[in-house]
Amino acid sequence: MRRYELLALLIELAKQGCARSPVKVDRAIIASNLEISAWTLSKWLREAVRRGYLEVTSRGRGRRYFLTPRAIEELKSLLKTLSSSLSSMERIVLRGVVFRGLGEGAYYVSLTEYREWFRRILGFEPYPGTLNVRLDPESIVKRKVLESYEGHRIPPVRRGGESYCSAKVFRAVVNGKVEAGVVIPERTVYGPDVIEVVAKVCLREALGLEDGDTVEIEVLPHTGEPED
Numbered sequence: 001m002r003r004y005e006l007l008a009l010l011i012e013l014a015k016q017g018c019a020r021s022p023v024k025v026d027r028a029i030i031a032s033n034l035e036i037s038a039w040t041l042s043k044w045l046r047e048a049v050r051r052g053y054l055e056v057t058s059r060g061r062g063r064r065y066f067l068t069p070r071a072i073e074e075l076k077s078l079l080k081t082l083s084s085s086l087s088s089m090e091r092i093v094l095r096g097v098v099f100r101g102l103g104e105g106a107y108y109v110s111l112t113e114y115r116e117w118f119r120r121i122l123g124f125e126p127y128p129g130t131l132n133v134r135l136d137p138e139s140i141v142k143r144k145v146l147e148s149y150e151g152h153r154i155p156p157v158r159r160g161g162e163s164y165c166s167a168k169v170f171r172a173v174v175n176g177k178v179e180a181g182v183v184i185p186e187r188t189v190y191g192p193d194v195i196e197v198v199a200k201v202c203l204r205e206a207l208g209l210e211d212g213d214t215v216e217i218e219v220l221p222h223t224g225e226p227e228d
Helices: 001-016 028-034 037-049 069-090 103-110 112-122 137-147 203-207
Strands: 053-061 060-066 093-098 131-135 152-154 158-160 161-166 166-174 178-185 194-201 214-221
Touching: 001 028, 001 037, 001 069, 028 037, 037 053, 060 069, 060 166, 060 203, 093 137, 103 112, 112 166, 112 178, 131 137, 131 214, 137 178, 166 194, 178 203, 178 214, 194 203
Parallel strands: none
Antiparallel strands: 053 060, 093 131, 093 214, 131 194, 152 166, 158 161, 166 178, 166 214, 178 194
């Protein structure tokens, strides 16, 4: 039995009260919820007992199952992991210094197709340029985490014989003042230590930023369907 299968089984048993006392469980419901056969469920239950996650007692014609302390610890560990992951999804703060880029972002933002997607996703048409931020070491790690989130996806754009890459976009706020969007292109000339930010206004002018100034970008990685 794989670990995710074990955890799924323990969750179903906990839902039926096996964490509190020995319970004669409804096997049909558990098998249905796990989308497995009755035979597979019996196999999983035997394996969980053998590995010390379940205790089983016989009373009359039925068996009663009870989660062991080891099983409870597994579920607590899962809860802690989920809680941490969900918390991090609510707020990711990236920090770095402003630098002058190569102008590639400004070109892409100027394309009508991209501008329309930004309007749908972010609720505004972006200023024709991006703020380039070179991230600190801790934020580089956070950027990698951000890449794993679905975000809002801009599909590839074709213009004549040219093809332009897709990108992920996340809503954000810069220095706690200006609504913005963090753009992670599918292909870019920059490395993982750089993030590109768009906004309705020129961020350099609105926030009085110069090369070398430190900025804080709060990213909101929750996803949702773009507005029509």
